[in-house]
Amino acid sequence: MLLNLRDYETAAREKLDPVHADFIAGGARDEITLRENEAAFARLRLLPRVLRDTTRRPPARTLFGHRGGMPVLLSPTAFHKLADPEGERATARAAAAAGVIMIVSMAATVSVGDIAAAAPGAPRWFQLYPQPEPGITEALVARATAAGCSALVVTVDSPVRGAGERNRRNGFHDLPPGLRCENMVDLRAGEHGRLRQIVMSPELTWEHIDRLREATSLPVLLKGVLHPDDAREAVRRGVDGLLLSNHGGRQLDTVPATIDLLPGIADAVAGRIPVLLDGGVRRGTDVVKALALGASAVGIGRPVLWALAEGGEQGVRRMLELLREEIDDALALCGVTGPDDLTPAVLFRPRERS
Ligand SMILES: Cc1cc2nc3c(=O)[nH]c(=O)nc-3n(C[C@H](O)[C@H](O)[C@H](O)COP(=O)(O)O)c2cc1C
Numbered sequence: 001m002l003l004n005l006r007d008y009e010t011a012a013r014e015k016l017d018p019v020h021a022d023f024i025a026g027g028a029r030d031e032i033t034l035r036e037n038e039a040a041f042a043r044l045r046l047l048p049r050v051l052r053d054t055t056r057r058p059p060a061r062t063l064f065g066h067r068g069g070m071p072v073l074l075s076p077t078a079f080h081k082l083a084d085p086e087g088e089r090a091t092a093r094a095a096a097a098a099g100v101i102m103i104v105s106m107a108a109t110v111s112v113g114d115i116a117a118a119a120p121g122a123p124r125w126f127q128l129y130p131q132p133e134p135g136i137t138e139a140l141v142a143r144a145t146a147a148g149c150s151a152l153v154v155t156v157d158s159p160v161r162g163a164g165e166r167n168r169r170n171g172f173h174d175l176p177p178g179l180r181c182e183n184m185v186d187l188r189a190g191e192h193g194r195l196r197q198i199v200m201s202p203e204l205t206w207e208h209i210d211r212l213r214e215a216t217s218l219p220v221l222l223k224g225v226l227h228p229d230d231a232r233e234a235v236r237r238g239v240d241g242l243l244l245s246n247h248g249g250r251q252l253d254t255v256p257a258t259i260d261l262l263p264g265i266a267d268a269v270a271g272r273i274p275v276l277l278d279g280g281v282r283r284g285t286d287v288v289k290a291l292a293l294g295a296s297a298v299g300i301g302r303p304v305l306w307a308l309a310e311g312g313e314q315g316v317r318r319m320l321e322l323l324r325e326e327i328d329d330a331l332a333l334c335g336v337t338g339p340d341d342l343t344p345a346v347l348f349r350p351r352e353r354s
């Protein structure tokens, strides 16, 4: 029975090639951070208030002009056609139905233009690995802008590709025949959407971010900043938002859970730009915890792919509906009547024993 987000993984594994299921589930190296993301949410305890009339739960906040149906976004994930033949088209329709922003991966198996055509008018952002050649980055930005993307999410935690040992054991190094990274087609001469066209480059610096900001009028968010000093630098440079993420435990293993890093990042940013968070969000209570600690919204990664594999567009729709119900339930049970009630006071801190 599909009662919650975790159930979708079990259901999806019945339908997926185990090599592809490993690609989705896996993390880097020992997968310590992968497990820690969920474990850290599970360690936090909520402390509700009572008798506060929670018939009107607070609406989602406005993010760069978009007022969402709930404070959830679809984090960018590669290769949706591994999960469903419609791929990112199906995901985009489900996101549109739920009123949530889809962050389209640069490594999508449907081009961002075709995704836009599948869900016209729906809010979408574009995720970018800046390429060492500025011309290629700019061509990608032009494609995303033409497809109506309203923000750019620049992934900065990948100077090298993540080391997923499951993929190495399974010999999974690129898309199967017939599938391509459609956003990359025709960008480099003689290449046709193979994974290696997406260069993860150790040469990138803050100057690349400055240059990108000059080349676009879209808001630029950084995904993968973990150190408070880097968060301060991002604000200083005029970055528009942060997506606090450890890439779902797929880049540097043994970094902390994002929910444990959130208080430090929120302090460093001090409300000057929105901070979003992803990694291990599986329950409505996880969403409430992240909002209480200062996130403006949260992203979900793997559950989208599991739901897509389980039931295509309908699967993702239903999964998002379950999450919406859980958030609503958690807010009511916490006694939250408005955004001002979502503070660290919702979290229980055991008294230190002397
Ligand atoms: C299969 C898979 C593919 C991903 N592809 C991308 C990607 O193309 N770009 C990116 O910035 N992050 C990518 N990520 C990371 C997600 O955006 C996100 O940070 C992570 O999945 C969140 O954690 P969660 O899966 O626990 O929700 C990917 C993650 C997974 C699981």
Ligand SMILES: O=C(O)C(=O)c1ccccc1
Pocket (backbone or CB within 6 Å): 078, 107, 162, 195, 198, 247, 250
């Ligand atoms: O697997 C990933 O985490 C990821 O970010 C990615 C990026 C490009 C292509 C395939 C996967």
